[in-house]
Amino acid sequence: MPFSERVSRLKSSLIREILAAAQRPQVMSFAGGLPAEAMLPKVDWAEMPLSMGQYGMSEGEPALREALAAEARALGVPCEASQVLVVSGSQQTLDLAAKLYIDKGTEILLEAPTYLAALQIFQLFGADCLTVPLEADGPNLAELRARLEQHRPAFIYLIPTFQNPSAVRYSEAKRDAVAALLDEFGVTLIEDEPYRELTFDGGSATPIAGRLKKASWIYTGTVSKTLLPGLRVGYLIASPDLFPHLLKLKQSADLHTNRVGQWQALQWIGTEKYQQHRSELRDFYRVRRDAFQLALQTHFSDLADWNEPQGGLFFWLKLKQPLDTRTLLNAALANDVAFMPGEPFFPDPDKHHGYLRLNFSHIDPARLEEGLKRLAAVVRQAQAAQAA
Amino acid sequence: MPFSERVSRLKSSLIREILAAAQRPQVMSFAGGLPAEAMLPKVDWAEMPLSMGQYGMSEGEPALREALAAEARALGVPCEASQVLVVSGSQQTLDLAAKLYIDKGTEILLEAPTYLAALQIFQLFGADCLTVPLEADGPNLAELRARLEQHRPAFIYLIPTFQNPSAVRYSEAKRDAVAALLDEFGVTLIEDEPYRELTFDGGSATPIAGRLKKASWIYTGTVSKTLLPGLRVGYLIASPDLFPHLLKLKQSADLHTNRVGQWQALQWIGTEKYQQHRSELRDFYRVRRDAFQLALQTHFSDLADWNEPQGGLFFWLKLKQPLDTRTLLNAALANDVAFMPGEPFFPDPDKHHGYLRLNFSHIDPARLEEGLKRLAAVVRQAQAAQAA
Structure with a gap:
């Protein structure tokens, strides 16, 4: 073993793999935590002194x-x-x-x-x-x-x-x-x-x-x-x-x-400019949060419980019938939907089945409904298979 | 002990302290490894896409x-x-x-x-x-x-x-x-x-x-x-x-x-632009290297041996009469001269006394002679004190 002992704990990063899979343009991704491109502020570099290069x-x-x-x-x-x-x-x-x-x-x-x-x-x-x-x-x-x-x-x-x-x-x-x-x-x-x-x-x-x-x-x-x-x-x-x-x-x-x-x-x-930008950002994401909440109510009310987030970038869903959400990934990606399984957010993942992290800041609003609908179908299918 | 075991090996960084002392504008510093400000290229940011912010x-x-x-x-x-x-x-x-x-x-x-x-x-x-x-x-x-x-x-x-x-x-x-x-x-x-x-x-x-x-x-x-x-x-x-x-x-x-x-x-x-810039950089530093070599011959010929560097940013001097060059630092800084003692470049510093690292890329050429003259005087004084 030529490497350090710590490398044995260097896990394959699930999130890296999911994000890589979510790069395909057809994928509706709820997986990452990316800001919306539309809200990246225009920045000016013209006045930066050359000394910043030293x-x-x-x-x-x-x-x-x-x-x-x-x-x-x-x-x-x-x-x-x-x-x-x-x-x-x-x-x-x-x-x-x-x-x-x-x-x-x-x-x-x-x-x-x-x-x-x-x-x-x-x-x-x-x-x-x-x-x-x-x-x-x-x-x-x-x-x-x-x-x-x-x-x-x-x-x-x-x-x-x-x-x-x-x-x-x-x-x-x-x-x-x-x-x-x-x-x-x-x-x-x-x-x-x-x-x-x-x-x-x-x-x-x-x-x-x-x-x-x-x-x-x-x-x-x-x-x-x-x-x-x-x-x-x-x-x-x-x-x-x-x-x-x-x-x-x-x-x-x-x-x-x-x-x-x-x-x-x-x-x-x-x-002042930053205050203004952050205020616009809050308004923008609040609208996305609201739309997400509505779409979730449509597609996930019978499947999961959650609290409406008052800030941040994520919904955190708890399935009413827990299952290892990592097992949903392949089916989701096959349906061009990406999400983050909840298990890796716990040091003891196998004791915490049934959570999903869904990002609401980055999804194209025009694809939100379709994405959640497909994800709900994946969950239903897995639960039906589990029950069978 | 609340910290990790490795923190016990986190040494106070001599180079950080020297560089901090060398910040005073009157100090003639041979200590760092900084590029010459005059040779930092002008760069243009106007064409950078906003997506680089994501x-x-x-x-x-x-x-x-x-x-x-x-x-x-x-x-x-x-x-x-x-x-x-x-x-x-x-x-x-x-x-x-x-x-x-x-x-x-x-x-x-x-x-x-x-x-x-x-x-x-x-x-x-x-x-x-x-x-x-x-x-x-x-x-x-x-x-x-x-x-x-x-x-x-x-x-x-x-x-x-x-x-x-x-x-x-x-x-x-x-x-x-x-x-x-x-x-x-x-x-x-x-x-x-x-x-x-x-x-x-x-x-x-x-x-x-x-x-x-x-x-x-x-x-x-x-x-x-x-x-x-x-x-x-x-x-x-x-x-x-x-x-x-x-x-x-x-x-x-x-x-x-x-x-x-x-x-x-x-x-x-x-x-092509980078090729051109690097060619200018080589010419610029070659001139500085040559001037440094001449000034060293004037002030250090009797004190040290060295090879003329064919590249890079440093001269590496070996004192003919070795002493712990870390002990020269205070006297040098008191004379507004900074340099890097050689000992910290060895895992066993106390077995390698008598080296100095001198940077030639960053010193103002107008102050080069005076700086090396003062540094040589500091070395002579320490060696005289050691001999006494």
């Missing part, structure tokens, strides 16, 4: 760090620009956090379900993944306390605002309660917030990081959902005890984040 | 992969576009290779000296670093054979063309001999070539990767030295047995490389 600082562009810190402070996260590290998308935050915390067998605590690419990188580094079940308003607090009493996880990873995949938004009360528990047990928080701005009812309670009194924390965000994912510009903000380590890990990973994307992000962050 | 493929842009494969084939590296992975600078190749190969205690083989940021990431993952000494035309072959006979390194990491820091360019004969040895012992090659195009005498023998018959290989390059480092666009090309693993590791690290930089790189790679 090597930059590992920390990121100073002006961008200042702007990001100001935005975070406005959300109640107490921080200075010196705590901001610009990264190549918030996925990189997870890679740096894995390097900082995870040895083989290190216990970490996750929501169930959780973001599958987070699970992928944490498991690659050998984490032992504990979970706490999500309810409609956040984690089950009794179970969270029990986990913290019985274990010493290196960190807890949470997506409290319009979670991927479940669309759950934590209530104010649960945010306070989670912060208090992390302070009580001294457990580091990693708070991932790519969807905060995509709120359809205007609500998004402030981050948990800003409610902590003692525990260490990493707060991470991105411009991928509200500006341009192709820039690969995200950021993390960390409590001062963690920042120097994360900075060195960033430097050893790729020296620094591309300055071209950083410059473009700076043209938007904190501006 | 999420892209982990592999990289298809057209860019084709163009990079064509360039590599022209250098004798047998490959298809399907073997090309676009990365966020070639530093990321080293991060992915570390993840692929290195557990704590894994033996790897390096040149001595070697690139210090490679050493940093390999050691972070826990590598046990074996070395083979470099001579003026490449590694000592008897020692290389001895190392391969006595050990089973997971890979050998080589920078055969204008090495950082030593500026060594392997001869044709040594390239063939190294390839034959790696085939004989079945050891994977990681070949890092950021400086290939910066040749001042027109020579640059073809890569070792193209001379292998059996061994696995990763060949890595970048646009940072010849186009714009701020884009953070590099690439790796891997033998087909390694590629799928590297692709998954890239995806889990940061999803994909920024498309904006990839698009810009594609406007240059394989074009």
Whole structure:
């Protein structure tokens, strides 16, 4: 075996395979989490100084760090620009956090379900993944306390605002309660917030990081959902005890984040123009969410239960008659429909059959009805076969 | 200890501290490896399609992969576009290779000296670093054979063309001999070539990767030295047995490389315009190299020995009276001069005193003489103090 021990945990990525299959133009895809092309803003590059082509600082562009810190402070996260590290998308935050915390067998605590690419990188580094079940308003607090009493996880990873995949938004009360528990047990928080701005009812309670009194924390965000994912510009903000380590890990990973994307992000962050764009984005996706909800009611009312998402990019369906939704994929793709099975969003997939993640932001509205109709037929057929 | 075991190996980065100190405008810096600002080409963004803002493929842009494969084939590296992975600078190749190969205690083989940021990431993952000494035309072959006979390194990491820091360019004969040895012992090659195009005498023998018959290989390059480092666009090309693993590791690290930089790189790679630019770059740096050589002869002839570099960005000086060059740093910075001590380029720094790496590409020619004069004075003073 010439490779490292961790490579044995490098799974074939189901989502990569589904997205590859969904590239065929005839496929109606509910699988990815892509912004709608129509809402990618026109950006201007003419004023970018040539100096952005030179090597930059590992920390990121100073002006961008200042702007990001100001935005975070406005959300109640107490921080200075010196705590901001610009990264190549918030996925990189997870890679740096894995390097900082995870040895083989290190216990970490996750929501169930959780973001599958987070699970992928944490498991690659050998984490032992504990979970706490999500309810409609956040984690089950009794179970969270029990986990913290019985274990010493290196960190807890949470997506409290319009979670991927479940669309759950934590209530104010649960945010306070989670912060208090992390302070009580001294457990580091990693708070991932790519969807905060995509709120359809205007609500998004402030981050948990800003409610902590003692525990260490990493707060991470991105411009991928509200500006341009192709820039690969995200950021993390960390409590001062963690920042120097994360900075060195960033430097050893790729020296620094591309300055071209950083410059473009700076043209938007904190501006009126960005406010306006995000407002248009919310309106656009709200309309798509509404249409999706209606189409789901038509085709899935008898098959599944779900909560209407108040933000983010996904519906999370629970089949009334559970089955391993991974077994639906081939039939769906044969009918030119793609979706994300729910199992890979759990560290123990075989104990969580019967969920589907459906993206509503990217599907062509003209093909929405047909796509959901075909997907429902695939589910019905599989359930009939199972019953037979 | 809340952090991972590997964090105990996360050294304070000497080069980060030196570069930070060298930011003061009055400092004459020979420390970094930055391109000259005057030679950053003007680039045009007006034609970039908006679609470059959308999420892209982990592999990289298809057209860019084709163009990079064509360039590599022209250098004798047998490959298809399907073997090309676009990365966020070639530093990321080293991060992915570390993840692929290195557990704590894994033996790897390096040149001595070697690139210090490679050493940093390999050691972070826990590598046990074996070395083979470099001579003026490449590694000592008897020692290389001895190392391969006595050990089973997971890979050998080589920078055969204008090495950082030593500026060594392997001869044709040594390239063939190294390839034959790696085939004989079945050891994977990681070949890092950021400086290939910066040749001042027109020579640059073809890569070792193209001379292998059996061994696995990763060949890595970048646009940072010849186009714009701020884009953070590099690439790796891997033998087909390694590629799928590297692709998954890239995806889990940061999803994909920024498309904006990839698009810009594609406007240059394989074009007449890029040929022309690289030719101008070679002429420009050759003039700087010549001026540096003259100034060194004036100020360092009695203090050090060196080979005039035929390419790359660095002079590598060996003091006639060795001392720990890290102890010179404070005095140099107090005199507004920055340089890179040689010790961190060796896995066993305390056994390799007396080397200095001096960058000639970035210093203002008007300040070159004064800078080297001051640095020589710092060396003389330290040697006098040592002798006293």
